[in-house]
Amino acid sequence: GKGGSRYEENKRAVTEKYMGPVVKTQMTRCIHCTRCVRFSEEVAGVEEIGAIGRGEGMQITSYLEQAVHSELSGNVVDLCPVGALTSKPYAFEARPWELTKTLGIDVMDGVGTNIRIDSRGREVLRALPRVNDDVNEEWATDKTRHAVDGLMKRRLDKPYIRRNGKLEAVGWNEAFEAIAAVKAGSSVAAIAGDLVDCETMYATKKLLKTMKSEMLEGRQTGLSYDVSSLAAVNFNSTIAGIEDADVILLVSTNPRWEASLVNTRIRKAVRKGGAKVFGIGPEADQTYPVEWLGNDMSLLNDLPNAVKDALEQAKKPALVLGGGALSVEGAHGAALKLAKQFKLVRDDWNGFNVLHIGASRTGGLMLGYAYDGGIKAIAAKKPKLLFALGADEMDYSAFENSFKVYVGHHGDAGAHAADVILPAAAYTEKDGTYVNLEGRVQRSNKAIFAPGDAREDWSIFRALSEVVGKKLPFDSFADLRAKMGKDHPELANEGLVAFDWAPPTGLPDKPKGQGVHPVKDFYLTNSIARASATMQRCSAELLHADDEVMEAAE
Known part of the structure; x- marks a missing residue:
């Protein structure tokens, strides 16, 4: 062939650019x-x-x-x-036709992003968003997409028992017998983490009921707010509906980190609807202008006149109460008082919103995982047996004298504190029902099998119930889901649950203290994300600016 090219124009080549870890x-x-x-x-x-x-x-x-x-x-x-x-993490990993595609729900935050889980063999290779205009539109956060590489790392794949301070691998029967040997009677408690599906919580609740215990708690960080009316702790405007708000008051929340896809909706309300946003709590860049009023929660009782005027004249005023606000005593009551004062709840509009961070929180509250007085009240009762369902953010030092059984999938804080570890399935390894922060019931499907000896959570409790002599009344997952739907009809069908607006009265409404943002590091909020190499890189580079370049000799 001819050695020279007949192409005489300049060829345009562009150097690669650096755009971060993802x-x-x-x-x-x-x-x-x-x-x-x-x-x-x-x-x-x-x-x-x-x-x-x-x-x-x-x-x-x-x-x-x-x-x-x-x-x-x-x-x-x-x-x-x-x-x-x-x-970047997925480059050269797989071809699309090798992948099995499964429809799932994301558990990294409370939004309930609809995702497609792409897996090959027993490994999840990527998660992509599915279009759902009511929830996540067509977007997904970087944590949703790229924390999946943490599903293969630091996994618990066999049961362990702690002997002489050290964890030893054992068989399932031995682990179950060690739990049955604890003569706890009704002194049993269960704490649910942030990534748990409703079926697991229901099975645990049933087991505790046979043991005559009602010590169930899902707010593992120690919050204890009033849950007598679920509408008062729900995101009532709905995720899509917050776009229509014209005045928004953020209370001790950083929606950009706590629920990034709710933040994009608020940004849309500002850009397209000209909404005004005011904020109480520590200042944080929200990607739209926010007028920060200060960090003292007592401002809820003493709003500046400009804010009062804006709320009074607003057609659709909204208030967003963050997880940080619920930890300040009196803030919830003061916010409900504001809702009444400025008519945030009208015939065609409900602007009272609580922003939950955990994927399992709303479902847990619907299933009764809210003990009066919270986790502190349970600790004060010194339960002899404690089931931790993937609870890695809680303070285990309060349960020093309890026999701790950790049912989870990653070797994180919960496993370090446990006396017995029962390896369970992560969200991609089981069918499950999740309720997002606006009360939308969604179903996720099983994409792959759990590694090693790990089992689906509900089957662990079904097998344990027989050893303890309190056999649970279901033998299959379908059976369990049907019974859950019968006991809790609102969980029987997918879709938005309508909570009646009947806020509790007589709550303390004089908040004292500073607001806080519970999420300290967006990329490392749960055990899966902490095990993910990509999320660790994102955290180090984007939040902590560890950009020292390693020399070859190092």
């Missing part, structure tokens, strides 16, 4: 459609991607070629029409 670039493919620029500016609200140069020399790049500081940056991979931006 986005890989091949910019020679880029056609300058600026979709990624528009997404980061309009949806994510982080103006860090743009164009430099002009004409033939134009290039799309991040500001100073730094990582993009957004918790939604992974979405640009889905938007890019030519593959100039691709997924």
Whole structure:
């Protein structure tokens, strides 16, 4: 063939850009459609991607070629029409036709993002968002997409018993007999973590009921707010509905980290509807203008006149109460008082919202996982036997004298404190029902099998119940789900549960203290994320700026 090329024009090659731990670039493919620029500016609200140069020399790049500081940056991979931006953790991992695609629900936060779980063999390789305009539109956070590599690391795959201070691997029967040997009577408690499905909580509740105990708690960080009316602890505007609000008061919440996809809706309300946003609590960049009033929760009783006027004149006023606010005594009552004063709840609008962080929180409250006085009241009763259902954020020192059984999937804080470990399935390894922060019941499907000897949580409790001599009345998952639907009809069907607005009266309403943001590190909020190498990289680089380049010799 001819040695020379007949192509005489300049060939345009573009160097690769650095866009952080989750986005890989091949910019020679880029056609300058600026979709990624528009997404980061309009949806994510982080103006860090743009164009430099002009004409033939134009290039799309991040500001100073730094990582993009957004918790939604992974979405640009889905938007890019030519593959100039691709997924860095997933690059060269698999071909699409090798993957089994399963419809699931994400458990990284309380939003209940609809996802597609792509797996090959016994490994989940990626999670992609599914379109659901009521919940997550077509977006997913970086944690939803990329924490899945944590599902294979630090896994509990066989039962353990602690002997002489050390955990030893044993068989299932031995582990069950060690639990049965604890003559606890009715002194049994169960604490549910943030990633648990409703079926697991229901099976545990049934087992405790046969033991004549009602010590159930799902608020593992120690919160103890009034749950006599579930509407008073629900996100009533709904996720899609918050877009219509015209005045929003954020109370001790950082929605950008606590529920990123609720934050994009609030941003939409500001950009498209001209909504005004006021904030009480520690200041945090929310990607839209917020007028911060201060950090003292007593401001709920003494709002500045400008805020009062705005709330009075608003057609659809909304209040968003964060998990940090629920930890301040009196804040919940003061917020409900505000709701009454400014008519946040009207015939066609309910603007009173509580933002839950855990995927299992609303479902847990519906199943009665809220003990009067919270986890402290349970600790004060010194239960002889404690079941921890994937609870890794709680303080185990309060249960020093209890026999602790950890039922979970990762070797995290809960496993370190346990006397017996029963290895369970993660959210991709079991069918389950989850209720998101607005009270929407959603079903997730099993994508892969749990590793090693790990079993699905409900079957662990069914097998344990026989050893303890309190046999549970179901033999299959379908059987369990049918019984749960009978006892709790609101969980029988998918869709939004309508909670009647009947707020509790007589709550303390004089809050004292500072607001807090419970999420200290967006990327490391649960045991799966903490085991994920990608999330660790994101945390180190984007939040803690560990950008010292390692030399080859090091």
